[in-house]
Amino acid sequence: MSPMKKLLSIIIPVKNESDSLEILFQRLTKIIDNSPNVDYEYIIINDGSTDDTLDKLLEYQKANSHIQMTIIDLSRNFGKEAALYAGFEYANGDCAVSIDADLQDPPELIPEMLECWFQGYEVVTAVHEYRETDTFLKRKTAGLFYKSINKISEVKLTPNAGDFRLLDRAAINAFLTLGEKVRFNKGLFSWIGFKEKLIYHKREVRQAGVSKWNYFKLFKFAIDGITSFSKSPLEIWFYLGMGIAISGFLYGVFIILYKILSGIDVPGYASLLVFVLFFSGLQMIGIGILGKYIGRIFIESKRRPIFIARKIYINEGAADK
Numbered sequence: 001m002s003p004m005k006k007l008l009s010i011i012i013p014v015k016n017e018s019d020s021l022e023i024l025f026q027r028l029t030k031i032i033d034n035s036p037n038v039d040y041e042y043i044i045i046n047d048g049s050t051d052d053t054l055d056k057l058l059e060y061q062k063a064n065s066h067i068q069m070t071i072i073d074l075s076r077n078f079g080k081e082a083a084l085y086a087g088f089e090y091a092n093g094d095c096a097v098s099i100d101a102d103l104q105d106p107p108e109l110i111p112e113m114l115e116c117w118f119q120g121y122e123v124v125t126a127v128h129e130y131r132e133t134d135t136f137l138k139r140k141t142a143g144l145f146y147k148s149i150n151k152i153s154e155v156k157l158t159p160n161a162g163d164f165r166l167l168d169r170a171a172i173n174a175f176l177t178l179g180e181k182v183r184f185n186k187g188l189f190s191w192i193g194f195k196e197k198l199i200y201h202k203r204e205v206r207q208a209g210v211s212k213w214n215y216f217k218l219f220k221f222a223i224d225g226i227t228s229f230s231k232s233p234l235e236i237w238f239y240l241g242m243g244i245a246i247s248g249f250l251y252g253v254f255i256i257l258y259k260i261l262s263g264i265d266v267p268g269y270a271s272l273l274v275f276v277l278f279f280s281g282l283q284m285i286g287i288g289i290l291g292k293y294i295g296r297i298f299i300e301s302k303r304r305p306i307f308i309a310r311k312i313y314i315n316e317g318a319a320d321k
């Protein structure tokens, strides 16, 4: 490695990506070999793959002894957020890019990201535009998610920014100081601050394999995101409860006056049922939200590590480029 060159860490979390790996390395290597200003290393996190992903990684590492490459084999599936944390922890670079293995994040953006970094930006975030193939429901729910979280939380999320970013060493170190166990990267990246540049691209379709997300998981992820970065869901119940109690009181006053003035009993079985159902529903949501936060306190209070590595395979990258 020449002393003049900066080192770029390319961090890739993988879970069952056996079919994507070959083309991924092909495309990445081609691009970065053409970036004369940097040396690079791969940091690959095997996040509990059940297929032959690890074997293929080790094979590739062995066959390419000139490439600096660290493979972190996690002891089980810890989820992408934890896997990325592991990657940043082992990265040696002056800057690092985190990228998905399925090539939905085009590696061709990396030179542009580096360009921005050389200009002095500390975080370069790739923002994807919607694809025509995204369903109406997906666009709408994503839009709604960003709107609501940005309304109620202190940190603002950039809509459609994924985990495909470049971080300067200072930003990496800052990111690593955030040791929470329930991790919501979009929020964490935004929370650390730094001078950020957005670059836009079209998100591609998956190369091979299947996405590990479904609507239920996405919904849970969204709720985790909101409850990680905002206290409003906890606090809103106070105001809602006050409002409901006052309206209940006023309605009671109204019924009594009505009875006195008109002499007619107010028939109300149906409305009674509606009120009971509606408000017991609200109460359960309120309790559920309390549960979410208490669950969070429970998990964080155990102070367990974010990930556990079974083994780290390091290839120092023998040859100077």
Ligand code: UDP
Pocket (backbone or CB within 6 Å): 012, 013, 014, 015, 016, 017, 047, 077, 078, 079, 080, 083, 099, 100, 101, 102, 104, 210, 211, 212, 213
């Ligand atoms: N991934 C991971 N652990 C998981 C799920 C996913 O490391 O538990 C990796 C996966 O191999 C891929 C990236 O995270 O490199 C993005 O995953 P996916 O394509 O399933 O997410 P999507 O693109 O649908 O958001």
Ligand code: MG
Pocket (backbone or CB within 6 Å): 100, 102, 104, 206, 211
């Ligand atoms: Mg994907």
